[in-house]
Amino acid sequence: MLKRILTLLAAILALAAPAAAQKRIALSFDDVPRHPGATYTPAERTVTLIAALERAGVEQAAFFVTTGNLAHPHGAGGEDRIAAYVAAGHVIANHSHGHIWAHRTPVADYVADLDRASAWLAGRPGYRPWFRFPFLDEGRDSVERRDALRAALRERGLSNGYVTVDTYDWFLDNLVNAAAGEGRTIDRDGLRDLYVESIVGAANFAEAVAVQTLGRSPAHIILLHETDIAAAYIDDAVTALRADGWEIVTADDAFADPIATIEPDTLFLGAGRVAAIAHARSGRPASELVSEWTEEDHLTRLFNTRVLHQTEAP
Secondary structure (H helix, E strand, C coil): CHHHHHHHHHHHHHHHCCCCCCEEEEEEEEEECCCCCCCCCHHHHHHHHHHHHHHCCCCCCEEEECHHHHHCHHHCCHHHHHHHHHHCCCEEEECCCCCCCCCCCCHHHHHHHHHHHHHHHCCCCCEEEEECCHHHCCCCCCHHHHHHHHHHHHHCCCEECCCCECCCHHHHHHHHHHHHHCCCCCCHHHHHHHHHHHHHHHHHHHHHHHHHHHCCCCEEEEEEECCHHHHHHHHHHHHHHHHCCEEECCHHHHCCCHHHHCCCCCCCCCCCHHHHHHHHHHCCCHHHCCCHHHCHHHHHHHHHHHCCCCCCCC
């Protein structure tokens, strides 16, 4: 009898317990139009990436445009490719003109550079007034520089196009390009699995930090790049995220999260907003707030063993 009562109480408590918060994430891609990789031409990559996002059911991703790339040979036709992303339902935003470091550039020159990109973007279909700092460098060397750049964004009606989930997909892409250039055999299944694991792993790392710090699950924004591996495998990554309990939301929804109004009082900003808030509020060391999926040695080791099938030295 007692066992039946305890079982009934457990069932009632389970029904009364609040459901776990839905993990939500939006996709964003930097450096558009990006240089070619080892697999596609820039035009092929755009077509492939758009198709992959549609296949994965991604309603809206954000593409952060580096307008200076349009002047490079690989940027030929870039305006049409950017328009193709918008025509597919995605949005575009400012990633500077010259992709320069904030902490290495006088504030006035840095602001002039972002203004140049804003002038190109103004009035274009799909444009959103978000500015993403190249290298996520918001002025890492001084509070004065950081605050001057924050003020410049506010004066221009721009919001910080922050990320909450940092990835090193660009580094994986560099490893692929180097291996292909050396004529190495690339295990494409192994590459796909590593790419997918790195994205899901980085997302879950940031989610854990967010819940610990904020006491809730925010709408996340993941930092990706317009790479060949994204075009080839982003649909696999989205499938894996959903299988892990993530809902894919629009960039508009993600940037409407209350976390968008928080400007962390720290210079540790290069690992994304969640890590910055955790550092500012708790003083947790940076080493605890950086995912292994953004460590180059870790990624290189996994790439060598799982993609190139090199035997590790004893």
